[in-house]
Amino acid sequence: MQTGSNHGQDSIVAIVDQAGVPYDGKPTRQNSYGFVRFIHHATDRSLNLGFQEREGRFVADFVFKRKVPNEGEAKLDAFLRLFGGEVGRRETPFARLKPRFDEEAWLIDVIRAYWAMGRPMPRL
Numbered sequence: 276m277q278t279g280s281n282h283g284q285d286s287i288v289a290i291v292d293q294a295g296v297p298y299d300g301k302p303t304r305q306n307s308y309g310f311v312r313f314i315h316h317a318t319d320r321s322l323n324l325g326f327q328e329r330e331g332r333f334v335a336d337f338v339f340k341r342k343v344p345n346e347g348e349a350k351l352d353a354f355l356r357l358f359g360g361e362v363g364r365r366e367t368p369f370a371r372l373k374p375r376f377d378e379e380a381w382l383i384d385v386i387r388a389y390w391a392m393g394r395p396m397p398r399l
Contacts, residue, residue: 290324293383296313296315296386296390297317297390298315298320305325310336311325324386326376335374336369337369337371338368341368351369351370355370
């Protein structure tokens with residue numbers, strides 16, 4: 276991964292593009308951890324993906340929005356059981372993963388799985 280402010284954020288956008296998940300509009304670039312925010316309203320997905328250059332790690336916050344009480348917590352719990360991570364301390368529940376730069380392929384798989392959680396299959 277190329278690091279440095281803009282190069283790192285360009286690499287983050289490239290990773291999400293490689294995952295092939297849809298997002299609305301242009302991603303929002305932030306200062307904290309070089310985060311880039313990706314939002315997809317149709318699936319209620321919100322991902323903040325950045326990096327800690329010194330530690331050689333990505334910082335990925337997978338947000339679980341809720342339309343009704345406890346909805347986000349149930350999806351968060353399922354995500355944590357599958358992929359691990361830390362629970363973020365904000366009003367809207369999120370899971371934080373910190374994979375190493377050499378775990379980029381795994382991170383891409385996690386992003387795809389997270390997006391799939393927002394698209395339930397119709398019942399037969």
